[in-house]
Amino acid sequence: xxxxxxxxxxxxxxxxxxxxxxxxxxxxxxxxxxxxxxxxxxxxxxxxxxxxxxxxxxxxxxxxxxxxxxxxxxxxxxxxxxxxxxxxxxxxxxxxxxxxxxxxxxxxxxxxxxxxxxxxxxxxxxxxxxxxxxxxxxxxxxxxxxxxxxxxxxxxxxxxxxxxxxxxxxxxxxxxxxxxxxxxxxxxxxxxxxxxxxxxxxxxxxxxxxxxxxxxxxxxxxxxxxxxxxxxxxxxxxxxxxxxxxxxxxxxxxxxxxxxxxxxxxxxxxxxxxxxxxxxxxxxxxxxxxxxxxxxxxxxxxxxxxxxxxxxxxxxxxxxxxxxxxxxxxxxxxxxxxxxxxxxxxxxxxxxxxxxxxxxxxxxxxxxxxxxxxxxxxxxxxxxxxxxxxxxxxxxxxxxxxxxxxxxxxxxxxxxxxxxxxxxxxxxxxxxxxxxxxxxxxxxxxxxxxxxxxxxxxxxxxxxxxxxxxxxxxxxxxxxxxxxxxxxxxxxxxxxxxxxxxxxxxxxxxxxxxxxxxxxxxxxxxxxxxxxxxxxxxxxxxxxxxxxxxxxxxxxxxxxxxxxxxxxxxxxxxxxxxxxxxxxxxxxxxxxxxxxxxxxxxxxx
Numbered sequence: 001x002x003x004x005x006x007x008x009x010x011x012x013x014x015x016x017x018x019x020x021x022x023x024x025x026x027x028x029x030x031x032x033x034x035x036x037x038x039x040x041x042x043x044x045x046x047x048x049x050x051x052x053x054x055x056x057x058x059x060x061x062x063x064x065x066x067x068x069x070x071x072x073x074x075x076x077x078x079x080x081x082x083x084x085x086x087x088x089x090x091x092x093x094x095x096x097x098x099x100x101x102x103x104x105x106x107x108x109x110x111x112x113x114x115x116x117x118x119x120x121x122x123x124x125x126x127x128x129x130x131x132x133x134x135x136x137x138x139x140x141x142x143x144x145x146x147x148x149x150x151x152x153x154x155x156x157x158x159x160x161x162x163x164x165x166x167x168x169x170x171x172x173x174x175x176x177x178x179x180x181x182x183x184x185x186x187x188x189x190x191x192x193x194x195x196x197x198x199x200x201x202x203x204x205x206x207x208x209x210x211x212x213x214x215x216x217x218x219x220x221x222x223x224x225x226x227x228x229x230x231x232x233x234x235x236x237x238x239x240x241x242x243x244x245x246x247x248x249x250x251x252x253x254x255x256x257x258x259x260x261x262x263x264x265x266x267x268x269x270x271x272x273x274x275x276x277x278x279x280x281x282x283x284x285x286x287x288x289x290x291x292x293x294x295x296x297x298x299x300x301x302x303x304x305x306x307x308x309x310x311x312x313x314x315x316x317x318x319x320x321x322x323x324x325x326x327x328x329x330x331x332x333x334x335x336x337x338x339x340x341x342x343x344x345x346x347x348x349x350x351x352x353x354x355x356x357x358x359x360x361x362x363x364x365x366x367x368x369x370x371x372x373x374x375x376x377x378x379x380x381x382x383x384x385x386x387x388x389x390x391x392x393x394x395x396x397x398x399x400x401x402x403x404x405x406x407x408x409x410x411x412x413x414x415x416x417x418x419x420x421x422x423x424x425x426x427x428x429x430x431x432x433x434x435x436x437x438x439x440x441x442x443x444x445x446x447x448x449x450x451x452x453x454x455x456x457x458x459x460x461x462x463x464x465x466x467x468x469x470x471x472x473x474x475x476x477x478x479x480x481x482x483x484x485x486x487x488x489x490x491x492x493x494x495x496x497x498x499x500x501x502x503x504x505x506x507x508x509x510x511x512x513x514x515x516x517x518x519x520x521x522x523x524x525x526x527x528x529x530x531x532x533x534x535x536x537x538x539x540x541x542x543x544x545x546x547x548x549x550x551x552x553x554x555x556x557x558x559x560x561x562x563x564x565x566x567x568x569x570x571x572x573x574x575x576x577x578x579x580x581x582x583x584x585x586x587x588x589x590x591x592x593x594x595x596x597x598x599x600x601x602x603x604x605x
Contacts, residue, residue: 006176007188008157011212013298015204017306018330024379025304027335031243033285040095041383044282047091051435052084055428062425071411078404085397086435088390089275093439096278100446106277107341115151117236120215122156122295124231127202128172129163129195131222132506136160137175139225140187146228148184156231157214158183161202162191199291200307200323211298221292223349225254230345234295237341245300245336246328249346250276251293254580257507258352259569260560263473265350266466266575270457271443276342285337286383291324293346297336301327304334310373314497315366322367325391326374329384347580352507353561354480355515362488365395366497369489398485405529405546412536440471458576466575476556479549483522510561512554519553526550 059079063072099106124143128136140158147156162172169191176189192205203219211217216238218231226249234247250272253265280287289296305327310317320326328338351357371388444467448454457463529547533540540547549556559565569575 010209013211013302015207015302015306017308020377030285030337032337037284040282048088051087055083056080082400090435092278093274095281096274097442099277106280115232118155122216122235123214124158124218126220127161127199128222130168133171133175144183144185150228150232152232153185157186160189163195197319207302214298217298218295225347227345245331246296246338248294248340250342251346251348253350254347255349257563259565261350262566262575269577280340286381287338287340288387289324289328300336304330315492329380332381332384333379354557358484368392398482412539456578458573462573476549479546480553507563512558515557522550522553
């Protein structure tokens with residue numbers, strides 16, 4: 001038997017550490033920037049500001065009837081940025097909805113497919129860290145056969161880049177040997193002895209050793225799946241557009257089993273496209289990088305993305321955790337275009353429970369808050385700074401909402417005049433409802449507007465029913481997330497780093513008793529908000545959706561973690577979504593599975 005070499009011959013490439021604060025480096029000309037981007041961005045900001053100012057002016061006039069004291073001024077300090085935040089999301093979703101409902105292709109270019117257009121090599125990189133070995137190599141096998149089926153075998157190699165411990169490493173190497181000897185494309189395996197700088201260090205080590213042999217690298221996560229035609233098509237775009245440094249896809253959720261995963265998958269499929277189309281509309285060639293399911297020009301990455309360590313200790317100093325958003329900004333700083341494309345054939349898995357999502361969220365929070373000290377880095381495009389600010393501020397809104405609620409209760413206590421009604425007059429209340437629920441309604445309209453798409457969601461009635469249930473569940477989840485993220489932020493401020501642990505991907509039912517110790521703060525806050533009934537019954541009524549969500553948190557977390565309830569929901573056409581066209585190779589170890597683009601059949605060798 002011929003054994004494949006574990007690694008190819010090295011082809012070193014320099015990857016210098018970037019100076020973020022000195023004179024900015026020289027930049028090339030971006031040749032793929034869409035027309036009218038400045039007008040689009042000014043329109044986005046103007047509409048956001050107009051909505052935010054209209055609401056805040058109304059509230060300010062209500063509060064100023066008998067003079068504005070410091071408590072009421074503090075209310076406005078919290079209210080204005082939070083209202084502008086939800087306004088920004090609404091305007092972005094509205095622009096995306098208009099793009100999709102009118103039938104316009106949201107991407108900057110159509111996706112070509114012929115492998116005959118390829119002239120340079122591309123490496124598919126899958127970093128792993130103590131993951132389930134069988135599941136990882138099942139995905140590798142599926143993608144390898146799909147790439148070969150799409151004609152990409154001569155041009156595309158696959159690398160599994162392990163940061164796992166020695167025990168996992170031995171199992172990974174055995175799985176690699178079993179696969180690589182018979183795979184239709186070249187598959188390589190490398191394990192680092194020292195896990196330096198986490199995933200960014202893993203990728204950088206590969207670039208420095210092997211990057212010179214590959215024009216592009218397509219970066220995955222351990223739970224990523226991409227079709228061969230999508231991979232070949234993205235590589236062909238990079239061939240045709242040499243000024244592009246990065247193409248980011250919008251991955252859809254796959255392999256949803258628990259009720260929580262199916263719920264999140266439905267929200268992603270129903271509302272996600274309009275949000276993504278809106279983001280693409282204003283991002284242009286200054287789009288973002290999400291760290292996976294994206295193709296990057298290797299030499300561009302090497303010259304622009306050597307990451308320095310931040311001054312100080314963790315959690316806000318040291319290695320940059322949310323490296324991807326900064327890397328896209330650094331690519332654009334050098335003049336490389338960074339685009340987002342909305343195409344099929346790109347998938348990822350989602351955490352199976354609310355608890356697992358919160359653990360991942362805490363790590364993302366730490367990384368994104370590190371970006372606040374990078375906003376002043378030299379040479380960044382202002383749209384890249386906006387991406388960094390949006391990413392960081394997303395984790396400040398939950399503490400902001402909690403502080404707003406507590407300040408409103410303080411206003412009621414000091415004034416005794418039903419301050420919640422004062423802060424939310426009918427016009428502001430109606431506008432808030434529109435901003436919060438408008439994207440869901442637009443998503444539903446988009447789902448129902450096309451017969452084939454409507455049927456893929458289980459039919460019109462099933463789609464409406466799913467949106468109504470998702471809305472109720474989202475309202476219950478919101479206060480849980482508010483308290484969880486506030487706890488996480490306080491922990492970071494106290495110097496407790498999130499660390500980097502293996503992400504849980506296996507479904508597991510969580511019992512109410514098991515989760516109760518982690519929800520003490522949620523239940524105590526629920527009790528405290530309930531006590532406002534003794535202060536002012538109107539205030540307690542306004543707070544009732546938050547109170548209900550906090551008190552039901554143990555049961556929502558437990559029930560949504562159930563795989564059985566997920567299956568029952570699917571059987572009842574609740575949270576039904578379009579079929580992704582993926583079959584996991586691990587379902588039958590005797591078969592080699594291949595994923596193809598949507599609408600095509602599964603090929604088994």
